[in-house]
Amino acid sequence: MSDVLANSKAADPGDSLAVLEKQRSLAETFGIPLAVLAELTHRCPLQCPYCSNPVELDRAGSELSTEEWKRVLSELAEIGVLQIHFSGGEPTARKDLVELVRHASGVGLYTNLITSAVLLTRDKLSALADAGLCHVQISFQGTETAPADRVAGYKGAQHRKIEAAKWTRELDLPLTVNAVMHRQNLHELPEIIQMAVDLDADRLEVANVQYYGWALKNRAALMPTLAQLEETTRIVEEARERLKGSLAIDYVVPDYYALRPKKCMGGWGRQFFNISPSGKVLPCHAAESITGMQFESVRSNHSITWIWQHSEAFNRYRGTAWMPEPCKSCEFREVDFGGCRCQAFALTGDAGNTDPACALSPMHETIFKQAQREAEGETNRFIYRNFAGGTPETGENGG
Numbered sequence: 313m314s315d316v317l318a319n320s321k322a323a324d325p326g327d328s329l330a331v332l333e334k335q336r337s338l339a340e341t342f343g344i345p346l347a348v349l350a351e352l353t354h355r356c357p358l359q360c361p362y363c364s365n366p367v368e369l370d371r372a373g374s375e376l377s378t379e380e381w382k383r384v385l386s387e388l389a390e391i392g393v394l395q396i397h398f399s400g401g402e403p404t405a406r407k408d409l410v411e412l413v414r415h416a417s418g419v420g421l422y423t424n425l426i427t428s429a430v431l432l433t434r435d436k437l438s439a440l441a442d443a444g445l446c447h448v449q450i451s452f453q454g455t456e457t458a459p460a461d462r463v464a465g466y467k468g469a470q471h472r473k474i475e476a477a478k479w480t481r482e483l484d485l486p487l488t489v490n491a492v493m494h495r496q497n498l499h500e501l502p503e504i505i506q507m508a509v510d511l512d513a514d515r516l517e518v519a520n521v522q523y524y525g526w527a528l529k530n531r532a533a534l535m536p537t538l539a540q541l542e543e544t545t546r547i548v549e550e551a552r553e554r555l556k557g558s559l560a561i562d563y564v565v566p567d568y569y570a571l572r573p574k575k576c577m578g579g580w581g582r583q584f585f586n587i588s589p590s591g592k593v594l595p596c597h598a599a600e601s602i603t604g605m606q607f608e609s610v611r612s613n614h615s616i617t618w619i620w621q622h623s624e625a626f627n628r629y630r631g632t633a634w635m636p637e638p639c640k641s642c643e644f645r646e647v648d649f650g651g652c653r654c655q656a657f658a659l660t661g662d663a664g665n666t667d668p669a670c671a672l673s674p675m676h677e678t679i680f681k682q683a684q685r686e687a688e689g690e691t692n693r694f695i696y697r698n699f700a701g702g703t704p705e706t707g708e709n710g711g
């Protein structure tokens with residue numbers, strides 16, 4: 313509560329209390345989200361150059377213990393959360409994953425595993441299914457083995473993913489294929505759609521890279537051209553029509569080329585939170601890229617409900633009162649909530665600015681032109697994601 317008071321701009325204590333009351337009632341308008349992302353670890357054998365994890369990764373020694381995660385899972389179920397998405401890093405790098413899935417299932421949570429799949433064996437997947445796992449989402453870097461392994465920075469990744477996807481369906485678990493798309497693999501989209509069909513997936517996510525964290529470091533190597541994007545949209549629309557009823561296709565566009573920003577996370581502190589490997593409760597999985605913000609931890613004395621409703625970080629950009637112009641008087645302010653705070657910070661240095669993806673932002677023209685320049689540039693080599701702060705790609709594949 314004192315954090316909220318300390319950060320209000322009120323002139324006297326009476327005003328402070330009025331601000332606090334207003335923030336409270338705003339926070340309490342939003343019930344606890346129905347689904348929560350649990351990032352069990354930042355460890356991962358892959359090194360994707362677009363990884364959404366922060367550039368400063370949490371080390372293994374700071375991760376929540378098995379007992380701490382169990383306590384968190386029980387608390388989430390008690391406060392009304394229905395689904396838990398186990399993610400990372402690579403969640404199967406945690407030796408206690410089966411135990412955590414069993415616990416989550418035991419307290420009544422629907423469990424989804426978001427995985428690169430390269431550490432899975434059939435026995436491990438079978439044990440997870442027996443423990444109550446409800447759904448598997450596997451990320452793919454492409455369809456062709458060598459280019460896909462190059463993006464992953466892991467030889468043999470593609471082969472293992474295909475195997476794990478087949479085991480998933482053999483075990484009768486629903487499968488989502490997550491395909492992260494960028495300039496260097498968008499030409500494979502028709503094959504990726506066919507791969508999802510062949511793997512008997514229920515859902516395909518065609519997720520264009522979003523540029524913060526590692527992807528921002530690699531933007532020049534990943535940014536698609538406008539022509540590629542237009543073609544992608546055409547292919548997705550055609551496939552949606554053709555595969556209606558057998559494969560659902562989600563499509564996330566990169567917003568550098570958009571006119572209006574996405575409603576990021578459904579609006580800051582409105583519909584979503586995630587828990588980082590070290591237990592921080594975050595309004596967005598990229599929120600730690602905003603330097604200078606303090607995020608409360610499940611290791612603190614506060615309950616998760618208190619953190620959601622009253623912590624300074626969740627209230628800072630909740631609702632519309634924090635907005636500067638042009639958002640403040642814009643008719644879309646309750647439609648997109650000013651776009652993405654992490655992107656505003658990454659591109660303008662202030663998370664409180666209008667997301668430059670918006671055509672009304674004074675920065676929009678600049679970033680649009682920058683995206684075009686980078687998309688048409690020669691930079692193809694990656695900086696691979698790792699605990700050392702990134703390793704530049706060497707060898708012949710980078711072009």
Ligand code: SF4
Nearest residue numbers: 356358360363401428
């Ligand atoms: S995006 Fe790639 S490197 Fe990042 S956690 Fe997922 S599989 Fe690992």
Ligand code: SF4
Nearest residue numbers: 639642644645650670
């Ligand atoms: S000015 Fe702000 S509220 Fe209006 S469309 Fe742009 S980002 Fe959205």
